[in-house]
């Protein structure tokens with residue numbers, strides 16, 4: 390099934406961090422659709438585009454793609470200026486939101502997207518753990534009943550499309566239906582992920598979905614192991630790398646994901662389930678208090 394058959398001819402990506410940039414790249418290179426990329430920080434967008442250039446150049450040098458493919462992919466990515474904001478994306482067929490893991494921020498974005506964007510466009514979120522149902526509800530304007538046909542139509546456009554970091558490398562996308570998502574939106578979102586070269590799994594809309602409901606307790610347990618002095622950080626990571634063939638140890642992976650992101654996900658899991666197995670470790674909380682966010686700002690469990 391082609392993307393055009395699903396009426397996804399152009400997409401918007403909100404957020405030019407490591408996830409948004411990766412999503413823009415696979416959409417332009419693999420699904421071959423024009424991408425409008427927006428971030429409230431112009432510096433972040435410039436940094437994101439420079440990274441896209443670097444990855445495309447590497448793929449050309451390794452003979453994986455031709456230089457014409459790299460050029461075409463780059464030319465498909467367009468920056469939306471700060472003045473235009475969300476309005477600059479109004480004619481897209483799908484928006485993928487990839488901003489930081491904050492419910493109020495996502496709620497504000499989805500309210501604006503529903504108001505500003507083509508009313509038939511899919512509104513996808515790359516959230517790692519937040520309820521897609523709650524995000525979908527925030528798309529419905531205050532003066533429209535969520536139970537009315539209009540309210541159901543608006544919220545029915547919202548879907549979870551969870552990519553993994555680094556997006557160009559990781560083969561999975563997790564697809565999550567909100568209570569309100571329509572089957573058509575779910576199918577079209579799935580076919581878009583497939584066109585990006587990804588394998589798709591589905592999860593119910595539970596805190597953390599399948600991926601982070603399993604990954605975060607593992608990472609947290611590793612942090613508590615360090616906190617209790619059971620082993621050094623190097624030994625914890627090496628045990629998992631060499632003993633279980635994980636590409637990265639859990640502490641290195643936490644740094645890679647971002648300690649602030651790990652904490653935000655763990656808080657959502659803990660608040661959403663009230664299950665003590667999801668309670669974030671104090672050491673993780675303190676590291677985020679210290680603004681040691683991992684690889685992204687140079688200091689986490691390791692120095693970068």
Ligand code: 3HC
Pocket residue numbers: 444447451516517552553554555556557558559600601636637642646
């Ligand atoms: N962006 C794009 N590509 C990247 C990258 C990045 N940030 N980091 C590494 N790569 C690419 C490299 O360029 C290289 O590509 P190549 O094969 O074309 O040369 C390839 O990945 C392998 O890189 P390296 O040889 O430098 O290093 P490694 O062999 O150690 O691989 C890794 C790096 C792919 C990141 C590997 O360590 C890995 O798979 N780690 C686990 C990643 C993981 O678990 N991700 C999921 C995180 S959870 C998540 O995203 C969900 C969220 O909700 C929290």
